[in-house]
Amino acid sequence: MNIQKNDLGQLISSISITLEPADYLKKYDQELQRLAAKAAVKGFRKGKTPVSVIKKMYGPSVFADMIDNLFNTALQEYLEKEKIRYIAQPMLSAEQERLALEPANSEKSYTITYEIGELPPYTIKGISAEDKYEYLLPLPGENYMEEELTYLARRLGKLEEVEDVIGEELIYVTASEMENGQVKEGGFSKDVILFFNSIEDQILKDLLMTKKLGDVFEIEVGKLENKDFSFIKKNLFGLPDEYDLKAEDIFQYKINKISRLKPAELTDELIKEQFQMESMDDLKKEVEKSFYQSQKPNADALLKKAVMDRVLDQTDMQVSEAFVRKWLANVEKLDNEKIEAELPKFVDELKWTYIKDEIARNFDIQVGEDDIRQVASNRIRSYEMNYGRIPQDTVNKIVKNWYSDRTELFKLSEEAKTNKIFDKLFTIIQKEEKKLPTAEYEALFLANEQKEA
Numbered sequence: 001m002n003i004q005k006n007d008l009g010q011l012i013s014s015i016s017i018t019l020e021p022a023d024y025l026k027k028y029d030q031e032l033q034r035l036a037a038k039a040a041v042k043g044f045r046k047g048k049t050p051v052s053v054i055k056k057m058y059g060p061s062v063f064a065d066m067i068d069n070l071f072n073t074a075l076q077e078y079l080e081k082e083k084i085r086y087i088a089q090p091m092l093s094a095e096q097e098r099l100a101l102e103p104a105n106s107e108k109s110y111t112i113t114y115e116i117g118e119l120p121p122y123t124i125k126g127i128s129a130e131d132k133y134e135y136l137l138p139l140p141g142e143n144y145m146e147e148e149l150t151y152l153a154r155r156l157g158k159l160e161e162v163e164d165v166i167g168e169e170l171i172y173v174t175a176s177e178m179e180n181g182q183v184k185e186g187g188f189s190k191d192v193i194l195f196f197n198s199i200e201d202q203i204l205k206d207l208l209m210t211k212k213l214g215d216v217f218e219i220e221v222g223k224l225e226n227k228d229f230s231f232i233k234k235n236l237f238g239l240p241d242e243y244d245l246k247a248e249d250i251f252q253y254k255i256n257k258i259s260r261l262k263p264a265e266l267t268d269e270l271i272k273e274q275f276q277m278e279s280m281d282d283l284k285k286e287v288e289k290s291f292y293q294s295q296k297p298n299a300d301a302l303l304k305k306a307v308m309d310r311v312l313d314q315t316d317m318q319v320s321e322a323f324v325r326k327w328l329a330n331v332e333k334l335d336n337e338k339i340e341a342e343l344p345k346f347v348d349e350l351k352w353t354y355i356k357d358e359i360a361r362n363f364d365i366q367v368g369e370d371d372i373r374q375v376a377s378n379r380i381r382s383y384e385m386n387y388g389r390i391p392q393d394t395v396n397k398i399v400k401n402w403y404s405d406r407t408e409l410f411k412l413s414e415e416a417k418t419n420k421i422f423d424k425l426f427t428i429i430q431k432e433e434k435k436l437p438t439a440e441y442e443a444l445f446l447a448n449e450q451k452e453a
Contacts, residue, residue: 011119032054135303149283300422
């Protein structure tokens with residue numbers, strides 16, 4: 001076997017590998033014999049098919065696969081032995097002609113030339129104990145504390161019966177079917193509860209605001225809830241699908257009870273009983289602490305982006321854009337317009353991939369099963385924010401599909417590795433907490449998300 005490396009300039013090199021008969025003939029015979037030992041060919045007992053028959057039937061395909069594997073193995077072993085670092089993946093030279101494989105010719109040699117984009121040595125900057133980063137957090141809104149305390153007071157409050165409607169009550173009514181402007185004799189009647197805050201129809205809301213305990217009013221059943229009519233029919237009235245009820249049917253409603261939530265008074269005694277704290281000041285401190293804890297994921301995301309940007313900016317990693325262009329065109333099959341549009345972002349992503357992997361090696365960061373499952377769990381929780389709680393059997397199916405898909409499993413693994421890398425870096429760099437007005441912080445975070453997209 002002969003391997004020649006040539007410098008093509010701009011951090012691009014060619015590697016030509018030549019296989020001589022001595023490199024592949026013995027291996028070829030071994031492959032044929034191995035196949036003959038397990039082949040089931042009509043007319044021969046299993047494992048007793050002559051090698052000559054196997055050679056005639058499968059020789060060309062066996063030979064092609066074997067030559068391909070020999071070239072790939074030789075290339076990887078050479079790169080590792082010579083400690084040659086490269087970007088993306090080696091690709092066939094543009095001048096490489098398609099090999100004419102001739103298994104029957106024992107004197108034939110084969111040559112393949114690859115091109116690689118070399119990666120010179122570099123030192124990662126921006127992640128030392130001397131590196132200082134701002135850890136950005138939003139200040140609570142002007143009314144945040146008041147709103148949170150109001151929420152807690154309502155959460156600890158109790159329902160009390162009242163006489164009128166002011167806009168946030170539970171209204172207990174008897175709904176009665178009507179006919180010719182009167183309650184239908186023997187007609188359908190049902191006690192239902194109207195949640196004022198769930199009503200969307202403004203006519204009904206305005207009507208209820210004029211009513212008090214014992215009053216009667218009439219309105220179409222389809223206006224009772226901000227739901228599909230089938231929900232009203234089935235869940236509010238408990239009627240089967242076949243029951244003849246239409247959204248425009250007018251019912252009479254008698255108000256039997258009105259309940260309104262009375263917020264609790266957050267006295268020191270109640271605070272001590274419910275929160276195991278001594279005073280309102282302690283509760284306010286905990287509310288503020290909870291606020292900043294809730295902001296940690298966004299603050300961490302901004303810090304990660306700041307670290308990555310500085311590392312890419314300060315680390316002198318030379319990458320051949322000429323090779324990257326060729327690689328995107330030949331391997332990814334992108335046209336020139338797409339390449340020019342995507343090149344800066346792709347180069348940065350390429351650089352970050354190698355930097356990230358080197359950081360993982362330097363700190364011996366390993367990704368285990370628990371790490372991957374945690375990422376999968378977090379991803380599912382993010383789905384639930386948009387779609388509501390996902391049943392456990394559905395969760396199990398989703399996770400099973402991810403684990404059976406090599407691409408998805410790789411993505412989960414890479415995300416887990418990235419998380420562990422930043423967890424480590426956050427213990428090394430200096431973080432200086434800085435709090436920004438909410439509007440300024442939200443604008444900054446939105447700009448960061450748009451840049452990521």
